[in-house]
Amino acid sequence: MEKTFLMVKPDGVQRELIGEIVSRFEKKGFHLVGAKLMSVSKELAEQHYGEHKERPFFGELVDFITSSPVFAMVWQGENVIATARQMMGSTNPKDAAPGTIRGDFGVTVGKNIIHGSDSPESAEREIGLFFKEEELVEYTKLINNWIY
Numbered sequence: 001m002e003k004t005f006l007m008v009k010p011d012g013v014q015r016e017l018i019g020e021i022v023s024r025f026e027k028k029g030f031h032l033v034g035a036k037l038m039s040v041s042k043e044l045a046e047q048h049y050g051e052h053k054e055r056p057f058f059g060e061l062v063d064f065i066t067s068s069p070v071f072a073m074v075w076q077g078e079n080v081i082a083t084a085r086q087m088m089g090s091t092n093p094k095d096a097a098p099g100t101i102r103g104d105f106g107v108t109v110g111k112n113i114i115h116g117s118d119s120p121e122s123a124e125r126e127i128g129l130f131f132k133e134e135e136l137v138e139y140t141k142l143i144n145n146w147i148y
């Protein structure tokens with residue numbers, strides 16, 4: 001089953017949105033297979049956001065993501081990568097539709113609450129960056145019979 005990496009960013013943790021965000025993905029019917037509250041080192045931040053290295057806001061991005069703990073998660077489900085991105089909303093909260101996480105809780109692009117992998121390749125890369133294999137769990141939930 002498809003997996004994605006989602007992360008409540010420092011602003012989302014500070015604003016006490018971990019529970020709200022986890023709840024949305026649970027209620028949708030996705031399956032949590034890994035989660036931890038953690039500090040992001042400068043090295044990890046630079047690797048994670050490597051694709052944005054040349055962008056003018058790269059320094060700001062690294063400073064921000066290392067400024068306070070994040071809540072890192074791995075979620076599993078059919079089409080979870082694309083669906084989670086839809087549930088997050090557009091990168092800039094001002095363009096994000098109401099009902100999405102960024103649309104409901106974000107105001108500016110630099111503090112947009114949540115990160116989500118944008119493709120199967122990024123999901124695999126980011127899960128590997130943030131989680132050891134033994135930190136991910138496999139388990140059955142009977143409710144999945146009522147989702148699939």
Ligand code: GTP
Nearest residue numbers: 057060061090091109110111112114115116117118
């Ligand atoms: P992520 O899920 O966080 O990767 O967001 P995204 O995939 O929707 O956007 P993208 O990967 O293009 O950008 C990564 C992050 O950089 C965004 O989530 C924003 O927090 C930040 N970012 C993007 N554009 C700007 C900008 O113009 N200024 C600042 N300060 N941050 C930006």
Ligand code: MG
Nearest residue numbers: 115116117118
């Ligand atoms: Mg991105």
